[in-house]
Amino acid sequence: MSRSMQSNGAGPRRPGDREDICPVCKSTRYLNPEMRFLVNPECYHKMCESCVDRIFSQGPAACPIAGCARTLRKQRFRQQTFEDLKIEREVDIRRRVATAFNCQESDFETLLAYNNYLEDMEVATFNLLQGVDVDATERKLAAFAAQNAASISANNAKATETRTAQHAHTAAQKEQARLNRAGATRADVASMAEREEAHREAIDAVANAKDEPGQKVVLLKKSTARRTAAEKARDKQRQQQQQQQLQHPGDSTDHEIYKIQGLKPVIHPPPEKAYDPFGGMAHTPVYYTLQSHYEHPWLDRARTDPGIVAGGYDLREYYHRTMLAAFAGLGCFIDEEMGEKEKGRGEGDDKMVATEGAAMAAAAAAGADRAARRDVL
Amino acid sequence: MPIADKKLGEGTYAVVYLGHLKADPKRLVAIKKMKVNTAEWRDGLTMDAIREVKYLQELSHPNIIALHAVFSSKNQNLNLVLEYLPLGDLEMLIKDVDGIRYGTAEVKAWMGMLGRAVWFCHENFILHRDIKPNNLFIAADGEVKLADFGLARSFADPYRIMSHQVITRWYRPPELLLGARHYAGTVDVWSMGTVFAELILRRPFLAGQTDVEQLELICQWIGTPVEENWPGVSKLADYIRFDKGNIQPIRGKEFFLSTFGTAGPVGVDLLMSMLALDPRKRSTSRQVLEHKWWTSEPRPTAKEHLPKKGGGPEKMGEDLKRKGGEIPASRGDSVARRLDFSAMR
Ligand SMILES: Nc1ncnc2c1ncn2[C@@H]1O[C@H](COP(=O)(O)OP(=O)(O)O)[C@@H](O)[C@H]1O
Ligand SMILES: [Zn+2]
Ligand SMILES: [Zn+2]
Numbered sequence: 001m002s003r004s005m006q007s008n009g010a011g012p013r014r015p016g017d018r019e020d021i022c023p024v025c026k027s028t029r030y031l032n033p034e035m036r037f038l039v040n041p042e043c044y045h046k047m048c049e050s051c052v053d054r055i056f057s058q059g060p061a062a063c064p065i066a067g068c069a070r071t072l073r074k075q076r077f078r079q080q081t082f083e084d085l086k087i088e089r090e091v092d093i094r095r096r097v098a099t100a101f102n103c104q105e106s107d108f109e110t111l112l113a114y115n116n117y118l119e120d121m122e123v124a125t126f127n128l129l130q131g132v133d134v135d136a137t138e139r140k141l142a143a144f145a146a147q148n149a150a151s152i153s154a155n156n157a158k159a160t161e162t163r164t165a166q167h168a169h170t171a172a173q174k175e176q177a178r179l180n181r182a183g184a185t186r187a188d189v190a191s192m193a194e195r196e197e198a199h200r201e202a203i204d205a206v207a208n209a210k211d212e213p214g215q216k217v218v219l220l221k222k223s224t225a226r227r228t229a230a231e232k233a234r235d236k237q238r239q240q241q242q243q244q245q246l247q248h249p250g251d252s253t254d255h256e257i258y259k260i261q262g263l264k265p266v267i268h269p270p271p272e273k274a275y276d277p278f279g280g281m282a283h284t285p286v287y288y289t290l291q292s293h294y295e296h297p298w299l300d301r302a303r304t305d306p307g308i309v310a311g312g313y314d315l316r317e318y319y320h321r322t323m324l325a326a327f328a329g330l331g332c333f334i335d336e337e338m339g340e341k342e343k344g345r346g347e348g349d350d351k352m353v354a355t356e357g358a359a360m361a362a363a364a365a366a367g368a369d370r371a372a373r374r375d376v377l
Numbered sequence: 378m379p380i381a382d383k384k385l386g387e388g389t390y391a392v393v394y395l396g397h398l399k400a401d402p403k404r405l406v407a408i409k410k411m412k413v414n415t416a417e418w419r420d421g422l423t424m425d426a427i428r429e430v431k432y433l434q435e436l437s438h439p440n441i442i443a444l445h446a447v448f449s450s451k452n453q454n455l456n457l458v459l460e461y462l463p464l465g466d467l468e469m470l471i472k473d474v475d476g477i478r479y480g481t482a483e484v485k486a487w488m489g490m491l492g493r494a495v496w497f498c499h500e501n502f503i504l505h506r507d508i509k510p511n512n513l514f515i516a517a518d519g520e521v522k523l524a525d526f527g528l529a530r531s532f533a534d535p536y537r538i539m540s541h542q543v544i545t546r547w548y549r550p551p552e553l554l555l556g557a558r559h560y561a562g563t564v565d566v567w568s569m570g571t572v573f574a575e576l577i578l579r580r581p582f583l584a585g586q587t588d589v590e591q592l593e594l595i596c597q598w599i600g601t602p603v604e605e606n607w608p609g610v611s612k613l614a615d616y617i618r619f620d621k622g623n624i625q626p627i628r629g630k631e632f633f634l635s636t637f638g639t640a641g642p643v644g645v646d647l648l649m650s651m652l653a654l655d656p657r658k659r660s661t662s663r664q665v666l667e668h669k670w671w672t673s674e675p676r677p678t679a680k681e682h683l684p685k686k687g688g689g690p691e692k693m694g695e696d697l698k699r700k701g702g703e704i705p706a707s708r709g710d711s712v713a714r715r716l717d718f719s720a721m722r
Contacts, residue, residue: 169480176577176639277671279439279493302535310609311557312656317533321502
């Protein structure tokens with residue numbers, strides 16, 4: 001690669017932009033400082049962005065570089081990451097291999113099994129890089145990917161989830177920092193709430209995608225519905241072919257030949273239980289139903305005196321405590337009682353509705369007692 | 378009997394030591410030795426000590442510090458053997474702005490544990506009356522534990538007068554600042570609300586230097602208490618007639634969103650319900666737990682994943698960075714290193 005003249009373009013330069021002439025249309029950076037080069041991982045031939053637009057906008061087409069006739073799709077063109085196209089290609093291959101080989105050490109029963117697996121992975125990478133045994137290696141990759149399909153999509157979802165959560169988190173922190181700096185206007189508030197909502201939705205989407213794999217299927221179905229009848233027919237044909245292929249003995253053994261060895265059996269963790277704000281504790285009375293009002297003249301002033309109620313004093317808490325005290329002993333005989341009950345009658349009103357009288361008797365007794373001791377702590 | 382090893386800290390009424398059980402040296406405990414002051418307190422025991430023992434003995438809950446035993450030593454000292462909580466308190470986490478990062482899911486987890494503790498106290502008709510971040514200890518497993526029951530008391534008796542000189546000022550509700558002698562669990566709910574706000578802001582929300590200034594801050598940030606928004610308030614013992622021209626109407630949701638927006642609209646709704654001026658309009662601790670914020674997104678962080686004082690977040694950061702097939706260095710010699718190309722973009 002020859003080093004070119006001083007660049008006179010102002011745009012950002014990336015590796016691969018060094019050459020200033022497009023091998024396809026021969027335009028030069030000298031005339032078009034904004035010119036960008038793209039490559040397609042199918043063949044890594046380089047051409048300028050406007051050539052890509054011109055040649056591939058109508059759909060897949062053959063690579064225009066002499067001697068290459070690979071069919072390329074516009075969508076897969078991208079800018080180079082590395083100066084050296086060989087490295088660019090190697091990284092692509094490694095990335096692809098890494099997606100199929102996505103087991104971790106913890107997935108294996110022994111360290112040896114894991115090391116063997118890593119070696120397998122390096123051999124596959126080497127073969128693809130050097131063009132050795134490409135067909136067999138590709139089949140192996142496909143077989144591994146199929147075996148790992150579930151965990152691959154789970155891992156991807158996890159990675160996306162982490163990323164989204166991190167984004168939301170950083171954004172939230174920035175937002176709080178901004179708010180703390182004060183002076184946030186009303187308009188800001190509204191738009192911020194919207195952004196919050198958007199974040200939340202994004203997180204929800206990820207969370208749901210994780211919880212119900214069904215969602216992906218739904219999306220697929222929708223796009224199928226949009227296809228034409230002709231395409232559907234073609235699909236059907238293809239499916240039949242695939243099925244035949246699957247039944248073909250040569251292919252069906254793939255999964256056995258290329259089986260990942262030494263994997264631990266997968267144990268799926270039980271789904272997370274819904275968060276219970278009460279932490280699993282019972283929070284409704286079992287023995288009685290609390291009423292909102294119990295009549296007693298001794299309590300009347302506590303209902304109305306502003307000096308008492310304005311501070312938040314709430315007689316209902318007293319009813320509750322009194323009832324709790326009145327029924328507290330019942331729990332001690334619960335086993336015997338349940339036995340008796342089950343024999344005697346069927347299910348029904350096991351919740352006793354406390355009568356006003358019972359509550360008031362307790363209230364009066366407690367009241368007399370309390371009035372005697374007066375502490376002001 | 379436990380053996381005291383070293384001093385952990387000193388408070389107003391007590392010195393706290395780290396100890397272990399004679400029978401099992403691995404079982405660590407905190408021993409709270411109450412200071413004796415015969416001049417000031419009847420029988421040499423502070424009311425605080427008595428309260429702490431009385432109420433902690435009644436309460437057994439994962440989010441309330443456990444009292445293992447009580448004993449008295451040679452000089453009639455009262456000693457409480459408490460659960461040892463090595464990871465500091467919530468205040469340390471809030472203040473360590475550079476070292477500890479957290480978001481809504483963590484705030485929800487911490488508030489959820491505080492909410493359970495307070496609800497449980499109230500369910501047993503006990504008011505805590507000193508809820509604040511440095512009374513919320515963190516256990517080794519990340520669980521929040523409500524501690525320091527020195528100001529606790531039982532409640533709900535009609536006509537029983539209670540002190541309004543309770544709850545650390547920044548966390549004290551307006552009814553106590555206005556001298557209410559009859560109140561309810563909602564005093565603790567206000568404190569919870571101010572802790573919630575502090576967790577979001579990472580600084581105390583209403584930090585008055587005097588009781589008067591505290592009330593002024595409440596007027597400014599929440600609203601001025603007047604008969605229209607709080608019927609009967611003017612009958613409270615220390616009610617001040619606020620200057621007619623200087624009355625701040627109760628702040629609305631937009632105002633709270635502009636300050637606490639990161640909690641999300643549902644979180645802000647809960648916060649506002651905890652910081653209602655009129656205690657009768659404020660949520661009860663039960664209503665707090667019944668709020669839909671807890672079950673809406675994001676789910677509260679699991680306690681074992683919460684950021685912790687010292688080593689906690691860095692450790693977690695390392696684990697997150699090490700993904701793909703990379704393994705910790707110690708195993709590195711025996712295992713081929715796997716490069717992670719899938720992470721490249
Ligand atoms: N259970 C415990 N586990 C570990 N440290 C504790 C425990 N209880 C108290 N401490 C330490 O001892 C110090 C004093 O405790 P305490 O007397 O409760 O304080 P205060 O009077 O400030 O409320 C605390 O700041 C804390 O550092
Ligand atoms: Zn071109
Ligand atoms: Zn080509």
